[in-house]
Amino acid sequence: MSLDEDKISRGALETMSMLPPSPIALVVVGETVPDIITVGMVNLFSQRPPIIGIGVTTARYSYKLLEENDDFSVNFPTPEILSKVICCGSVSGSRVNKFEKCGLTKVPSSRIKSPKIKECILNVECKKIDSLEKGDHVWFFGEIVHGDAPASYDQKLALLHRDGLFWTIGQKLENP
């Protein structure tokens, strides 16, 4: 592709599908029987205070749990557990226990009641602070109260996604 190439106009949905891939997360919500939902809609919203948001549609079983509970964990997987990510994104927690069904390990969180996922490289514990309906998704905002990552943590291990395709991060660039 050349930067001199003429551009083609695109519809809104096609434009959205062309955005660069972004992280996929496994969100865990609930204390006694927690559910896991795969979300592509995950973003940072504030640094001070540290706020992360996840977008969930009202059709999801986890939407009900997000409404009922005061916290959730946002867990970032690696490509090694892609099949588990797809499993959590294709069955409903209203019918199955996804920790058992998808083969993930529940670990107690440090600062919140919802547990976190052992197999993910980065665990982010959030206290729910707000929610906002926008179009076909409801955004749940959480203040980050704790995080866990291994000493050897490397951002390029994270699994990315856009429009049905999964990616990993390419090359890290030196700042000019």
Ligand SMILES: Cc1cc2nc3c(=O)[nH]c(=O)nc-3n(C[C@H](O)[C@H](O)[C@H](O)COP(=O)(O)O)c2cc1C
């Ligand atoms: C790659 C991928 C990304 C997804 N992203 C979202 C998302 O951002 N928001 C959402 O509501 N559902 C998303 N889903 C769909 C839910 O994960 C799926 O419907 C899940 O089975 C809902 O589980 P639950 O009924 O237990 O909440 C995604 C699924 C996949 C496979």
